[in-house]
Amino acid sequence: MLKLGDMLRASLWSRSLTTEQLLRVESEIVPRQIPAGGFICSKGEPVEHWIGVIDGLAKMTNLSADGKPTTFTGLPAGGWFGEGSLFKEEPRRYDVVALRNSCVAYMPKATFVRLLDNSIEFNRFLLIQLNERLGQFIAMVEHDRLLEPDARVARSLAAMFNPYLYPGIGPQLQISQEEIGYLAGLSRQRANQALKVLEKAQLLRIEYGGITVLDLDGLRSFGA
Numbered sequence: 572m573l574k575l576g577d578m579l580r581a582s583l584w585s586r587s588l589t590t591e592q593l594l595r596v597e598s599e600i601v602p603r604q605i606p607a608g609g610f611i612c613s614k615g616e617p618v619e620h621w622i623g624v625i626d627g628l629a630k631m632t633n634l635s636a637d638g639k640p641t642t643f644t645g646l647p648a649g650g651w652f653g654e655g656s657l658f659k660e661e662p663r664r665y666d667v668v669a670l671r672n673s674c675v676a677y678m679p680k681a682t683f684v685r686l687l688d689n690s691i692e693f694n695r696f697l698l699i700q701l702n703e704r705l706g707q708f709i710a711m712v713e714h715d716r717l718l719e720p721d722a723r724v725a726r727s728l729a730a731m732f733n734p735y736l737y738p739g740i741g742p743q744l745q746i747s748q749e750e751i752g753y754l755a756g757l758s759r760q761r762a763n764q765a766l767k768v769l770e771k772a773q774l775l776r777i778e779y780g781g782i783t784v785l786d787l788d789g790l791r792s793f794g795a
Contacts, residue, residue: 587692611667620677623651627673722794724765729790745781
């Protein structure tokens with residue numbers, strides 16, 4: 572299991588900080604254990620933190636007026652989110668739920684603002700991150716409307732291998748078929764069928780407790 576210090580040092584935004592600055596940031600962050608199914612943050616609450624996943628897996632989700640769930644993206648270890656909500660200063664507009672027992676870092680808004688006010692590199696990181704996230708969400712809308720289930724699974728998995736949003740993630744991903752189904756909006760059984768199709772196409776290898784990606788570009792373009 573990753574520790575907070577390891578996760579911070581692996582984060583792209585922290586690399587311009589001095590040792591003293593990084594230690595101060597680390598001292599101000601509150602790590603919390605969130606059980607599977609627990610809320611990391613909730614729609615409608617005040618936005619008081621920038622949030623990172625130290626260890627585990629989460630999903631960013633929402634419910635429509637008629638109760639239909641929509642998953643926006645998966646959030647593996649190493650990912651940070653919520654900067655847009657901090658900028659807008661409005662109640663949070665989505666839920667983030669732990670798909671498994673997870674350790675989560677909560678950076679206070681005051682720490683986030685101090686970095687924003689004093690680090691050009693941190694601002695540059697946020698601009699790129701926001702652009703990457705926008706591209707991810709645009710692709711998600713396209714996938715939901717245009718792609719068949721096999722391709723939706725391929726693209727959902729590929730999105731979790733974004734080297735900017737989730738630095739340090741290797742070709743192996745510890746994820747269950749049920750979790751893949753949650754992220755792609757499919758049942759576990761249908762996700763299993765899709766994984767077998769993708770394995771047959773030699774894009775990934777199904778393993779106990781996860782997958783290994785063999786052809787990331789192939790996953791990104793599958794079904795196009």
